[in-house]
Amino acid sequence: MTLSHFQALLIFALVVSAVFALITKNEPREQLRYGIFVFLSFLAVALAVGWIMYPLPL
Amino acid sequence: MEQINEELESTPRAQPIAVRPMNMAATLAICSGGWLVPGLSHILIGRWIRGLIFAACVLLMFAAGIGMHGKLYDLDFQEPLHIFAFIANVGAGLPYLVAERLDMGIGMMTAPSYDYGTTYLWVCGLLNYLIVLDAFDIAQGRRP
Numbered sequence: 001m002t003l004s005h006f007q008a009l010l011i012f013a014l015v016v017s018a019v020f021a022l023i024t025k026n027e028p029r030e031q032l033r034y035g036i037f038v039f040l041s042f043l044a045v046a047l048a049v050g051w052i053m054y055p056l057p058l
Numbered sequence: 059m060e061q062i063n064e065e066l067e068s069t070p071r072a073q074p075i076a077v078r079p080m081n082m083a084a085t086l087a088i089c090s091g092g093w094l095v096p097g098l099s100h101i102l103i104g105r106w107i108r109g110l111i112f113a114a115c116v117l118l119m120f121a122a123g124i125g126m127h128g129k130l131y132d133l134d135f136q137e138p139l140h141i142f143a144f145i146a147n148v149g150a151g152l153p154y155l156v157a158e159r160l161d162m163g164i165g166m167m168t169a170p171s172y173d174y175g176t177t178y179l180w181v182c183g184l185l186n187y188l189i190v191l192d193a194f195d196i197a198q199g200r201r202p
Contacts (some may be wrong), residue, residue: 001122001125001126001169002170002171003126003174004120005174006149008126008171008174008178011118011119011122011176012174012181014178015115015119015182015185016181016185018115019112019115019185019188019189022108022111022112022192023188023192026202033150036199037091052181
């Protein structure tokens, strides 16, 4: 299976946010909102950390 | 206007059906089943949709981890830090046991996706622990 880093990140964020939303919230609307929030947070933090690390000589 | 508001407020909202607390033996049996087969504990409690979503999430993640040449860890006391990886891996239940039996989790370090695959395998096991704990709470009547 060949996935790019971003695709792997997307699948990871989608699965984990779905499980977190279903575990922590009871109402379907709350679950949806929280799931979207966690999903977008994963993406935003990963992209932000990626750009912060970009100039580092690794 | 007030009448309409009163009507709206008095409209019964759909509440999740509370499960009557089960005895501890039944709860532990359900949780064991949920550990072995991801999502099964919720299905046994009667939360079909939630159980199927959990099963799909964990199994998808496990299959993706194996497909990305991730490594499954054995119980190895000579490498103490590997015990944590083993605990995370074994959370996936039967898929872990089957994959270990079939030598599917050898892990190819030269593959570009090796790290991602290994992380997927850890996280799907840890998610399954959370799912089992959620089923425990529901079975004990602590969650609707």
